[in-house]
Structure formats: structure tokens, C-alpha cells
Amino acid sequence: MSSEARPPLLAVLDYGIGNLRSAQKGLQKAGADAQLTADLDLIAAADAVVLPGVGAFGRCMEELHSTGLASVAIEAADSGRPFLGICVGMQLMCAGSEESPGMPGLGIFDVPVELLPPGLKRPQMQWNPVTATGPSVLLDGLDGDWFYFVHSYAVAPNPDIVGVCDYGGPVSAVIERGNVMATQFHPEKSGAAGLRLLQNFVAHVASSVPEGAA
Amino acid sequence: MTTAARVIPCLDVDAGRVVKGVNFVDLVDAGDPVELAARYDLEGADELVFLDITASSDQRDTIVDVVRRTAEEVMIPFMIGGGIRSVDDARRLLRAGADKTSINTAAVKRPELIAEISAEFGAQCTVVSIDARRSTDAHAPKSGFEVYTHGGRTRTGIDALEWAAECERLGAGEIMLTSMDRDGTRDGFDIEMTKAVNAVIGVPLIASGGVGGLDHLAEGVLDGGADAVLAASIFHFGEYSVAEAKAHMASRGVTVRPV
Numbered sequence: 468m469s470s471e472a473r474p475p476l477l478a479v480l481d482y483g484i485g486n487l488r489s490a491q492k493g494l495q496k497a498g499a500d501a502q503l504t505a506d507l508d509l510i511a512a513a514d515a516v517v518l519p520g521v522g523a524f525g526r527c528m529e530e531l532h533s534t535g536l537a538s539v540a541i542e543a544a545d546s547g548r549p550f551l552g553i554c555v556g557m558q559l560m561c562a563g564s565e566e567s568p569g570m571p572g573l574g575i576f577d578v579p580v581e582l583l584p585p586g587l588k589r590p591q592m593q594w595n596p597v598t599a600t601g602p603s604v605l606l607d608g609l610d611g612d613w614f615y616f617v618h619s620y621a622v623a624p625n626p627d628i629v630g631v632c633d634y635g636g637p638v639s640a641v642i643e644r645g646n647v648m649a650t651q652f653h654p655e656k657s658g659a660a661g662l663r664l665l666q667n668f669v670a671h672v673a674s675s676v677p678e679g680a681a
Numbered sequence: 682m683t684t685a686a687r688v689i690p691c692l693d694v695d696a697g698r699v700v701k702g703v704n705f706v707d708l709v710d711a712g713d714p715v716e717l718a719a720r721y722d723l724e725g726a727d728e729l730v731f732l733d734i735t736a737s738s739d740q741r742d743t744i745v746d747v748v749r750r751t752a753e754e755v756m757i758p759f760m761i762g763g764g765i766r767s768v769d770d771a772r773r774l775l776r777a778g779a780d781k782t783s784i785n786t787a788a789v790k791r792p793e794l795i796a797e798i799s800a801e802f803g804a805q806c807t808v809v810s811i812d813a814r815r816s817t818d819a820h821a822p823k824s825g826f827e828v829y830t831h832g833g834r835t836r837t838g839i840d841a842l843e844w845a846a847e848c849e850r851l852g853a854g855e856i857m858l859t860s861m862d863r864d865g866t867r868d869g870f871d872i873e874m875t876k877a878v879n880a881v882i883g884v885p886l887i888a889s890g891g892v893g894g895l896d897h898l899a900e901g902v903l904d905g906g907a908d909a910v911l912a913a914s915i916f917h918f919g920e921y922s923v924a925e926a927k928a929h930m931a932s933r934g935v936t937v938r939p940v
Contacts, residue, residue, distance in 0.1 A: 484802070486752075486775045486776065486778060486779060486780055486806075489778055489780070492752060492753055493756060496756070521803055521806065522801075522802050522803030522805075526800075587683060587684065588684075588883060588884060590805055592854070592908070593684065593685050593686075593687055593727075594685055594938040595685060613685075613938045615757070617780075618805070619804070633683055634684075655756060656758045657756065658722065658756050658757055661756055
């Protein structure tokens with residue numbers, strides 16, 4: 468295990484949309500060597516890949532395709548290396564979204580993304596406590612902690628969901644399947660709890676780096 | 682638990698330094714915006730607003746530096762308002778690390794700007810700030826709440842309720858409503874106006890203008906229906922901490938993120 472030799476290298480995929488810098492900063496605070504990048508060699512060399520996302524699903528998918536990073540993200544998730552999606556990043560990992568009909572997602576999780584139920588404000592734009600509904604790498608020590616959500620769509624309920632918040636009913640907040648994981652909320656904007664979650668991810672990456680890799 | 686109110690300290694920033702306009706005349710320097718932001722983060726603020734009031738164009742870039750340094754220091758969301766007139770202006774701030782941009786006068790002048798920023802960066806980045814006053818004369822709009830621009834100096838004749846609904850239709854993900862009648866008075870929010878605007882929108886509403894005590898914050902949520910409450914002077918001069926504000930709101934039955 469090489470975590471003492473160097474901090475894990477995380478490739479934060481930069482496909483040219485909005486504020487991706489905060490995700491990079493948060494992961495650096497959590498102890499990673501996080502690089503905002505579209506460089507294929509750097510991404511291939513990274514110990515883990517992070518897919519942030521803000522804005523509309525369709526727009527993000529278009530940018531992922533035009534930068535060539537869509538296939539890169541799929542390969543990274545399939546590679547067994549740890550992979551973290553954040554906010555719209557979590558949605559992009561799914562089959563598609565009601566927000567952008569006809570635009571397929573990355574399909575890493577074969578589930579749809581649905582509009583939040585009516586009755587409450589959309590977007591959900593607030594801090595909300597997250598309840599762990601199964602064993603979770605990311606939520607270790609954080610069951611019931613508050614995180615910052617900004618979204619109008621959410622991943623449909625499915626067996627890989629390990630954390631939910633309550634917003635007019637249970638809303639998918641954390642998904643994990645092996646080394647592939649994602650959060651609907653913004654850990655990089657969720658204060659101390661968010662930092663702890665990112666530290667959980669970075670520690671998981673460090674423990675996943677193959678013997679002698681550094 | 683389904684909804685939780687946000688408490689948002691607002692920092693007026695002029696050429697990179699925090700000031701608070703008291704009735705827009707006496708400006709008191711209250712420090713470095715990044716230091717204040719970090720303090721509010723620690724105190725439990727749910728979000729921050731920087732209102733850039735820098736007038737001279739050669740100092741405009743000072744806000745970008747504030748944004749960059751803030752994004753490095755704090756791990757809570759923050760919004761920038763003031764001086765944003767184009768998609769490029771918004772992009773500069775978002776790329777530097779801001780989470781949301783709010784537009785006000787520029788949106789009234791050219792409402793398509795709302796749609797443009799929303800299409801480019803998403804509704805969650807697109808906040809429209811509405812300054813409104815009560816109007817009673819012959820030129821008053823139907824609801825009696827009139828949109829003002831240029832920091833509350835210029836009448837528009839536009840109905841604040843109709844404008845709020847239009848902003849949402851154009852792609853705003855949040856509305857920030859400031860009562861220019863109450864701003865600086867410490868008499869509390871204009872609850873009636875807050876409630877009326879909230880009734881016509883489906884996106885979150887930030888109430889602003891007039892907070893002079895902790896009960897005002899609770900009333901903005903309980904009576905006004907606001908999703909978030911914004912205040913400046915009660916926090917800046919150490920009168921109350923954000924933690925005290927949230928504890929008081931909780932004691933009045935408002936759900937807030939515990940500090």
C-alpha cells in the first residue's frame with residue numbers, strides 16, 4: 468500500500484462546464500492530489516476518476532461527448548478503479564433523464580433519472596440530512612449528517628442506492644456499486660460533513676491502489 | 682423532515698473589501714470578505730451572498746479574486762451579485778469558484794439574459810434578485826408591489842409578482858426578494874410582499890431587507906414562506922452569531938441545519 472508514499476492522484480474530469488473548481492479544491496482539502504483535467508494520459512494514470520456536473524443533463528452529456536470524455540468516463544468506471552460522481556455527475560452515470568428525453572446517459576447504472584415529485588419547491592436547494600440505507604464507503608461515520616443539495620431531478624430508486632434524504636418522500640442521495648459511487652448532493656459544498664465524506668473516498672482510493680503502484 | 686430554511690449572511694463588497702450600506706450613505710468597513718466568509722462557514726451559515734458594489738470599472742476584477750480566494754477557504758455555497766450583465770460575466774465568476782450568480786437591473790433591461798445564463802450554466806446558477814417597494818400612486822402596478830432598479834432608485838412600473846413569475850418561466854432557479862422600503866430599517870421583512878411573491882413561484886425564495894433581530898428571521902420563514910433568509914448588519918458587527926440565529930429559529934419551530 469502506497470498511501471504514505473504520495474497522496475492518491477484523482478482526475479477530476481474537466482469538460483468545460485460551470486464551477487468544477489470547487490470539487491477539485493474539496494478533494495485537495497481531503498488529502499488527494501486532485502487535478503482538473505481533460506488529458507487522457509493523466510486520466511489513465513490516475514488512481515481514481517471524479518465526474519462532477521452542474522447544469523442541465525443534456526448540456527453536460529453534449530460536452531462530455533464533444534470533449535471525448537464520455538467514453539473515458541465509462542471505461543474508467545469499468546476499470547475497477549474508484550470512481551466518484553457528484554450531483555449531475557451522478558445523474559450522468561445513469562441510463563437517461565426526464566430532463567433531456569432522447570439523450571442517453573453514460574449507462575454505468577441502468578436506471579432512469581426522474582423529476583422530483585410535485586408539491587415542494589424545485590429545485591430542492593437546501594441542506595438535508597442523509598440516512599444510510601445500506602453499507603456505504605462514503606457515508607461511513609456520517610449517517611444522519613446534513614449535506615447541501617441543489618437539484619430538480621434524482622436517480623430513480625434502485626438496489627444500489629445506499630443513502631436517501633427526505634424531500635416529499637425518499638430521494639436518492641448516494642449510490643454505490645463496488646468502486647463506483649456517486650452523491651446527488653455537493654460534498655464539496657457541505658462543510659465539515661462534506662469534507663469527511665471526501666476523506667472517506669480518498670482513503671478508499673488510497674487503500675485500493677495496488678501494491679507497489681507508487 | 683422535508684424542508685429546511687437556510688440562513689444567509691450577505692456581504693457588500695467594494696473593491697475587494699466588505700462594507701455595509703446603512704441607508705446607502707454611511708459605509709463602514711467591516712473587514713476582509715474571505716475572512717468573514719470563513720467565519721460564517723464555521724458559525725454554521727448555510728450559504729453566503731457577496732454583493733459587489735464596486736463602481737469603478739478598473740477595479741471590477743477585484744471580485745474575481747475574492748471569489749477565487751473564498752472558493753479555496755470555504756466549503757459552503759456562495760452567490761455573487763452586482764455588475765453581472767452578460768453570460769461572459771457570469772462565466773468568469775463561476776469558473777473562479779462561485780456557485781450562483783444573481784442578476785437584477787440587467788435582467789429587467791434584458792430579460793433574455795436570464796434564459797441565456799440558465800441555458801449555459803443551469804437554473805441552479807441563475808438567481809434573479811428583485812428589489813421592490815410598495816407603490817400606491819396612480820402609476821402603481823396591480824399588486825401594489827413595484828420592481829425598482831439601480832439599487833432601489835429607479836421605478837420600473839413592473840409588477841413584482843408578475844416579474845417573479847416571468848423570471849421563473851425564463852429559467853431562474855431562485856428568486857431573491859429585497860424590500861427596499863425595509864432595507865436598512867431593522868423593522869423586519871416586508872412579510873406581506875414576501876408571501877405574495879412566494880405564492881406565485883415554484884422555485885426557492887430568499888427574503889431580504891430589514892432584519893434587525895432574530896425573530897425577524899423566523900418570521901420570514903413562518904409568516905412569509907421564504908425558503909431562505911438573508912441578513913447583513915446583525916451578523917457583521919457581532920450582534921448575533923449565525924449559530925444564535927439558527928438556535929432561535931429552531932426554538933420558534935423552523936427546521937434549520939444544526940450547527
